[in-house]
Amino acid sequence: MIAKLAAQTLRMRLRSILIWSLSLSALTVLMVAIFPSIGKIDFEQLLKQYPKAMLEAFGIEDTSQYSTPIGYINAELFSMMIPLAIAFLPLGVINQCLPAAEERHFLDNLLCTPVARWQVLAGAAVAGATALATVLFAVWAVTLLAAELLDVNLGMADLARSCVSLWPLASFVASVGALMAGFGPGRGRALGAAGGVLVLMYMLPVIAAFDHSFAQAQKLSVFYYYNDWLKHGIDWSEAVAVLAAAAALTAIGAVLFERRDIAS
């Protein structure tokens, strides 16, 4: 049942998956294309002029990262722009399937077929996670192809690591949307709450870099782990923990959804 629901959702979102893939790939390909000229600039000299705390805040601990293509793409795109953007893909899918569908009276039909409410929510979560994986794979493949054509030495495994790191991160943000869907209808509510959590989580490690009293608090942020994965490789136990937290939030959302009134 969950598979049927997820498959239908993915069919309906095919176009948006394509658009996401194309626009994110365009960004990464652009970075690959301009790297050869950027690579000639002596960033180490340039960046040494800035205070260390500020560089840290922007995830630039090691100024030498700009000298490799993957380091450059990670710093320019994967450390902020892409994660902040792509979290809205699975979040949008969940939002469309639940709060927005409820607002538009779609759920009165769907929930009068023999599907359980929790299955509708699980189907949306699966569709969101699948759409996300598809876009990440497309970005990875297109970028590699572009690097090959432009003769830029972009490691297949390094780029894969950056893409794969995004999956637990964005899934977690989407699960906040799933939790909110458990509370009630309204497109704005789930998007707003999850978007807020996303920005907050992004800011925590940034603030912690300036103010060390946040050193412990930043561990509540998925970005704390994500930043680390980008630099030092994915810590699988951390990744599993993030996904488990996402599953837990989704499950709580499902329980709430089972017990509440469907809005008319």
Add this chain to the structure above:
Amino acid sequence: MNGSESVIETHGLSKHFGRHRGIEDVSLSVRRGEVFGLLGPNGAGKSTAIRLLLGLIRPSAGSGSVLGLDCWRARRAIHRRVGVLPSDFAYEDMLTGREVIDFFRRLRGLPADGRADELAERLRADLDRPLKQLSRGNHQKIGLIQALVHDPELLMLDEPTGGLDPLMQEEFLRIVEELRDDGRTVLLSSHNMAEVERACDRVAMIHQGGLLAVETVDSLLSRAPRHLRVTFDGPADAAPFAALDGVRDVRATGNSVEMDVAGDINGALKLATARHVVDLVCERPSLEHAFVRLYEDEDSGGEL
């Protein structure tokens, strides 16, 4: 199958939305094989009652059962066996009617058959255009088809003829008659008296969330006032008629006098035939008349 077996039963079913009243203390039972109408003005609580029975909202008090199953706790088992048209039928509007119907059928685990096309032909529905391109009536037809297509034993239809043109309303009523002949049970809501009068065996009248009456259409009509118009060979006088028991709304115009007579019409007839009657028309009351009377009585705090 036991003819008096009840398919839907509610006991003191109530729903409040915060401070707002949805329905209040509704107890009724719908028997297997009957066409049962929920009748009431806007905001009466018809949709609320249907949504409670489908487990979409949770009762504030009381309970309801459908096919012997608790309507909140066993809603999924109920959904397997019913066909539903919600009050504002809507689904992903870039899908065509056929895609929506097929999707719901897949969720029911049923293979595709020709029934959707058959119904589409009868209702003149276009299954191959996206929902967003359909007019309100044509959109409603898709909703009806998806409710009927799996041939369920119980149908719950919230304002099924909303938006349909008279020809299609007629076709829909014929479908309902066929369903009844097949032993299916139909619960439908409506404000359209003529439709309920034609289609339903029994009606529940809902007003301001409460149940006013549950009656067979026949008994309701027999209790309802008749409209009497008498034409004399000379000027008519309203006063003697107005003085009679059970006579209301007397109006004299020229040689004619018109009135509504509740109950026994003999008094009015005798009074009329005391003079020379040129013409006499006694109209069978419409359910609408019966209905409006009930509401008036309710609002003035009178007895039913």
